[in-house]
Amino acid sequence: MFAAIIISCKKDCDFVPVSATIVKFYRIVNNNEVQRSIDSIYLYPMVLPDSILYNWTRNVNTIRLPLSPMTDSTDFVVHFNETVDTIRVFYQRQLYFVSDECGFSMSFKLDSLKHSYNRIDSIKIKQPNILPVNEEHIRLYF
Numbered sequence: 001m002f003a004a005i006i007i008s009c010k011k012d013c014d015f016v017p018v019s020a021t022i023v024k025f026y027r028i029v030n031n032n033e034v035q036r037s038i039d040s041i042y043l044y045p046m047v048l049p050d051s052i053l054y055n056w057t058r059n060v061n062t063i064r065l066p067l068s069p070m071t072d073s074t075d076f077v078v079h080f081n082e083t084v085d086t087i088r089v090f091y092q093r094q095l096y097f098v099s100d101e102c103g104f105s106m107s108f109k110l111d112s113l114k115h116s117y118n119r120i121d122s123i124k125i126k127q128p129n130i131l132p133v134n135e136e137h138i139r140l141y142f
Helices: 002-008
Strands: 020-029 031-035 037-044 054-060 063-066 075-081 081-097 101-114 120-127 138-141
Touching: 037 063, 054 063, 063 075, 101 120, 101 138
Parallel strands: 020 138
Antiparallel strands: 020 031, 020 063, 037 054, 037 075, 075 081, 081 101, 120 138
16 A cells, blocks of 8 residues: 555656757858847748748747657748748657656757758758757858
């Protein structure tokens, strides 16, 4: 009976898995990187066009791109006002055990990036490890 009480008293899982890559927007001014805001952005994963992540959101300087735990890359379509670009994020996935209460989660490590060149000038990885910290992972330049 005592064992049943102890087992039933286990705390619930408070672990929050992280699978979103944080992207910040920049431009180069006098050889310096300056963070900038985008007037309006519409963004969705290419394979799920009905899963809108940003619906003409205004004055955005940071976005979160959710990575798929099922594949080693995720493609996104992004509209900057009337200009459309695509971004492909390549990464490694690693399944790991969190706890008995929480089970397993997936960690991600960014490998490389590809993009179209309509409005985006360049893109680079700043921090490849996607950790449960609110940290910048990718810099996107216009």
